[in-house]
Amino acid sequence: MISLLTGIDRDHGLRSGLTGYLAAVSAAVGVGEESCTLDLDAPTSAYIALDERLSRHPGRDMALLWDERHGWAFAMETHSGEDLLVLAYLGGELVPSPARVRGFVTAIRSAGGASALPVPPDLRGDRGDLLGRLRRHRRLSPYLCGIG
Structure with a gap:
């Protein structure tokens, strides 16, 4: 028996679900889609530039990072162009509601930053489960967010 769900179909489902998500x-964290990029290479990941700075780090830009292993992280840009510094992980679920992600950002902003050392959660599951969680966010035209 041959599966009707080919690699191309899975990639399209992932792309359309993740861009919608x-x-x-x-939108929930108050920035436009032009602030988003995603990378479909393994592990699939995404980046959302935030329009805010933290009182503890007034000269640094902030961002949300997502990947299929650890879920959402709140991160700070470096001055040297190196990898972003993760300040906190949301944890709990790989694809939480946008409102929950907004609450995560609000809590970090209110505290002026994270207070504990970030420990990355292991939230990875199988790709089929990820596709199922993203299905409700699918877009007919998935090319609105930047794809790396």
Whole structure:
């Protein structure tokens, strides 16, 4: 028996679900879709630039990062162009509601930053489960967020 769900179909489902999810999360945290990028290479990941700075780090830009292993992280840009510094992980679920991600950002902003050392949660599951969680966010035109 041959599966009707080919690699191309899975990639399209992932792309359309993830772009819709990123659009919903970016709207929830108050930034536009132009602030989003995603990378479909393994592990699939995404980036949302935030329009805010923290009182503890006034000269640094902030961002939300997502990947299929750890879920959402709140991160700070470095001055040297190196990898972003993760300040906190949301944890709990790989694809939480946009409102929950907004609450995560609000809590970090209210505290002026994270107070504990970030420990990355292991939230990975199988790709089929991820596709199922993203299905409700699918877009007919998935090319609105930047794809790396």
